[in-house]
Amino acid sequence: MKLTRAQFKEDFLAEIKTLYATDLSDTSALNQFIALGHLVRRYDGSNWKQTGDRYRQHDDKQVYYFSIEFLPGRLLKSNLLNLGLLDTVRQGLTELGLDFAAISAAEPDPGLGNGGLGRLAACYMDSMASLGIAGNGNGIRYRYGLFKQVFMDGYQVELPDDWLRNGNVWEIRRENKACLVRFGGNVWMQPQPDGSLKAISENTDDVWAVPYDVGMVGYHNDVTNTLRLWSAELPPSADNTTFSQARRDRIDDITKVLYPDDSNSEGQALRLRQEYFFSSAGVQSIIRHFGLHHQGVKELANKIAIHINDTHPTLVIPEMMRLLMDEHHCSWEVAWALTTQVMSYTNHTIMQEALETWPIEMFKGLLPRLYQIVAEIDRRYRVAKTPIFGEELVNRTAPLGNGQVRMAFLAVIGSHSVNGVAPLHTELLKEDVLRDLYQVYPERFNNKTNGIATRRWVQLANEPLANLIDSKIGSTWRQQPNELKTLTAYQHDAKFLKQLMAVKVQNKAALAAYIKQTLGIDIRTDAIFDVQIKRLHAYKRQLLHVFEIIREYLAIKDQPEAVEPARVHIFGAKAAPSYHYAKSIIKLINALADLVNHDPAIGDRLKVAFIPNYGVSLGELIIPAADVSEQISTASKEASGTSNMKLMANGAVSLATLDGANIDIIEAAGEANEYAFGLTAKAVYGYYQRGDYQAADFYNADPELKRILDTLIDGTIPGISTEGREIYDSLLKYNDEFFVLADYESYVQQQRQIAHDYEDQTQWQGKALANIAASGVFSADLAVARYSDDIWQVPHAKLGQ
Numbered sequence: 001m002k003l004t005r006a007q008f009k010e011d012f013l014a015e016i017k018t019l020y021a022t023d024l025s026d027t028s029a030l031n032q033f034i035a036l037g038h039l040v041r042r043y044d045g046s047n048w049k050q051t052g053d054r055y056r057q058h059d060d061k062q063v064y065y066f067s068i069e070f071l072p073g074r075l076l077k078s079n080l081l082n083l084g085l086l087d088t089v090r091q092g093l094t095e096l097g098l099d100f101a102a103i104s105a106a107e108p109d110p111g112l113g114n115g116g117l118g119r120l121a122a123c124y125m126d127s128m129a130s131l132g133i134a135g136n137g138n139g140i141r142y143r144y145g146l147f148k149q150v151f152m153d154g155y156q157v158e159l160p161d162d163w164l165r166n167g168n169v170w171e172i173r174r175e176n177k178a179c180l181v182r183f184g185g186n187v188w189m190q191p192q193p194d195g196s197l198k199a200i201s202e203n204t205d206d207v208w209a210v211p212y213d214v215g216m217v218g219y220h221n222d223v224t225n226t227l228r229l230w231s232a233e234l235p236p237s238a239d240n241t242t243f244s245q246a247r248r249d250r251i252d253d254i255t256k257v258l259y260p261d262d263s264n265s266e267g268q269a270l271r272l273r274q275e276y277f278f279s280s281a282g283v284q285s286i287i288r289h290f291g292l293h294h295q296g297v298k299e300l301a302n303k304i305a306i307h308i309n310d311t312h313p314t315l316v317i318p319e320m321m322r323l324l325m326d327e328h329h330c331s332w333e334v335a336w337a338l339t340t341q342v343m344s345y346t347n348h349t350i351m352q353e354a355l356e357t358w359p360i361e362m363f364k365g366l367l368p369r370l371y372q373i374v375a376e377i378d379r380r381y382r383v384a385k386t387p388i389f390g391e392e393l394v395n396r397t398a399p400l401g402n403g404q405v406r407m408a409f410l411a412v413i414g415s416h417s418v419n420g421v422a423p424l425h426t427e428l429l430k431e432d433v434l435r436d437l438y439q440v441y442p443e444r445f446n447n448k449t450n451g452i453a454t455r456r457w458v459q460l461a462n463e464p465l466a467n468l469i470d471s472k473i474g475s476t477w478r479q480q481p482n483e484l485k486t487l488t489a490y491q492h493d494a495k496f497l498k499q500l501m502a503v504k505v506q507n508k509a510a511l512a513a514y515i516k517q518t519l520g521i522d523i524r525t526d527a528i529f530d531v532q533i534k535r536l537h538a539y540k541r542q543l544l545h546v547f548e549i550i551r552e553y554l555a556i557k558d559q560p561e562a563v564e565p566a567r568v569h570i571f572g573a574k575a576a577p578s579y580h581y582a583k584s585i586i587k588l589i590n591a592l593a594d595l596v597n598h599d600p601a602i603g604d605r606l607k608v609a610f611i612p613n614y615g616v617s618l619g620e621l622i623i624p625a626a627d628v629s630e631q632i633s634t635a636s637k638e639a640s641g642t643s644n645m646k647l648m649a650n651g652a653v654s655l656a657t658l659d660g661a662n663i664d665i666i667e668a669a670g671e672a673n674e675y676a677f678g679l680t681a682k683a684v685y686g687y688y689q690r691g692d693y694q695a696a697d698f699y700n701a702d703p704e705l706k707r708i709l710d711t712l713i714d715g716t717i718p719g720i721s722t723e724g725r726e727i728y729d730s731l732l733k734y735n736d737e738f739f740v741l742a743d744y745e746s747y748v749q750q751q752r753q754i755a756h757d758y759e760d761q762t763q764w765q766g767k768a769l770a771n772i773a774a775s776g777v778f779s780a781d782l783a784v785a786r787y788s789d790d791i792w793q794v795p796h797a798k799l800g801q
């Protein structure tokens with residue numbers, strides 16, 4: 001939009017005056033942020049309204065992306081960028097004597113997600129708006145986001161994340177669009193005059209679902225879509241005296257905290273309540289909105305696409321069936337045809353423990369009507385498929401089995417599309433995790449490799465790089481990230497590579513300042529910044545990275561005179577509060593950091609910085625400063641990864657196993673520009689099939705590895721007597737579930753190669769450039785365009801090739 005600096009300053013000062021009844025000099029950065037937020041909302045208000053009006057007038061097909069997690073990050077800068085106001089506002093504020101960086105930093109970062117899954121949902125919201133797709137998000141407005149992580153004596157401690165303490169400027173509470181979600185009670189079938197049966201629910205535990213809408217601003221296209229987050233409240237009809245405190249608490253609890261677990265969903269009734277709550281409220285509001293503008297339900301599947309992000313929203317399937325049959329008088333057959341045409345499902349993991357199931361008894365008690373519907377889906381599936389596929393396969397794949405409701409199976413059976421998030425992952429779904437269902441519905445399976453919002457992760461997080469790129473190839477890449485590939489022409493342009501290095505050093509200095517301020521560690525900006533940022537998980541193998549640090553430490557102690565480039569190992573990782581082993585690894589890393597960082601014999605040659613409370617905002621600081629991107633999961637375990645793409649786009653080279661999208665990154669940037677190592681997925685499966693993995697053989701065969709493992713239990717690293725033993729035993733006594741020892745040698749070999757290659761900065765920056773140039777193919781815009789074309793069947797703006 002058009003806005004002069006003078007106009008902006010006038011508006012801003014007026015806003016401050018209205019909101020705070022005081023002078024600018026009497027306001028805090030938080031006050032200023034809130035005023036700015038209000039102003040941006042006002043600037044964008046007509047876009048937001050007109051976007052909705054336009055969709056209605058054109059009767060555009062709507063996409064609803066259901067996700068129990070959204071990790072949008074701070075929105076101020078990204079909204080300003082997308083509205084084309086970033087420079088005007090920044091300069092205007094500077095002219096008013098204000099610090100734009102401090103104002104942006106005053107915005108709370110909503111931690112409404114655990115990791116990759118939630119962040120992917122947010123990147124896709126940004127892309128849907130930027131491609132002009134009628135895309136809506138549907139999720140939960142958690143009162144508390146993912147816990148705030150602090151370290152005490154090297155241990156993770158979880159503190160509540162009170163992100164709404166000062167309100168949320170971006171949201172609109174729309175109590176006029178609230179609806180009732182019903183739990184428990186009993187159902188009976190009432191005969192109707194026409195001979196049919198109608199389901200009647202009685203004695204239900206009712207919860208009022210109130211939506212809060214947040215605008216999702218498209219890039220330079222006047223589009224603002226809606227992310228709708230639901231909050232659970234007492235029904236307005238509730239008579240205060242009849243609602244016991246216990247019942248009120250039960251309602252409050254539904255949207256109180258994000259489930260802080262990305263490893264397993266421990267059969268907890270609360271979690272099931274959360275899932276039904278936002279699935280039901282979302283589908284109710286979709287159908288209500290649809291009904292306002294259409295006669296009957298015939299057009300439903302042409303006008304609505306619902307996307308199920310991982311299994312958590314799978315109950316949208318039986319919930320839509322319920323609404324179509326019980327409220328819109330559809331037959332089962334009509335309702336089922338519409339539902340399956342509307343629904344599509346993305347799987348994000350092959351890890352067995354993350355595939356959700358619910359005990360039938362719990363499900364039935366909490367959702368009696370939905371249970372009837374799921375049981376009928378199950379019955380019909382069995383009747384239809386047993387003659388073709390036999391009883392055994394049908395038993396293995398039916399929605400109900402082993403006393404459980406099996407959410408992933410229900411999602412596949414009730415959708416027209418099932419996708420994995422990287423080619424290898426999709427193949428493994430077909431061959432392994434969902435192999436039986438792939439026999440039944442081969443045409444439903446497809447791959448959609450993940451993507452990232454280049455606008456946030458390069459344009460905003462790394463402005464020095466963005467400007468340098470502009471100076472070389474112009475700015476069309478900002479609309480069309482694929483244009484970045486034209487940078488390849490400069491891979492041997494020494495002057496440009498020097499400039500690239502200068503940008504990296506500048507970003508490293510910013511991160512170094514933060515590390516100094518928060519951890520008190522001095523780090524050198526000419527050191528290799530070796531970065532691993534992701535959830536703490538055994539399969540992601542932070543432990544392998546730890547072994548490299550111990551190796552480097554011992555090498556310096558053994559040969560103080562050897563010259564190697566300095567290294568800084570940077571970690572960011574939260575562990576699920578109940579994930580004991582992951583927390584032991586955190587303690588190990590912190591204990592090792594203590595040892596290394598304070599050893600005078602090591603000096604500034606090796607440092608370890610475990611930055612607490614990793615999240616989107618810290619990602620924006622760390623990623624632009626990285627030289628090496630650690631993507632070292634056991635092959636086959638990481639469905640895709642997305643930090644791998646963000647780091648690549650910022651010029652880090654990948655030190656990577658052949659897992660998830662690493663494979664595609666290596667192919668896109670060229671093998672010579674990455675550091676691949678380790679067992680292939682096939683080799684890992686080979687071990688499983690033969691059952692002949694012997695971790696101890698690797699320990700016994702390699703004195704260096706043996707020495708490193710022994711430091712876990714011999715007192716070399718102080719303060720880890722229990723954790724060190726636990727980790728040591730996981731490798732040797734319990735045979736190293738994730739093949740850390742098997743991959744050690746090839747990993748270390750590549751680490752040595754990196755140390756060697758880093759010395760030649762021209763060559764090194766050439767590799768960095770190759771990564772940046774190839775990163776455009778991982779733009780979320782392209783990924784979302786593929787979803788639109790193949791799955792949702794909705795039009796989108798043209799993208800450059």
Ligand code: NBY
Binds near residue numbers: 114117262638641642
């Ligand atoms: O989804 C991640 C995958 O691990 C990663 O490889 C992929 O790139 C990303 C986006 O596709 N999965 C993920 O983040 N999963 C979760 O956060 C998660 C959260 C909750 C539960 C399970 C998984 N749960 O069972 O409660």
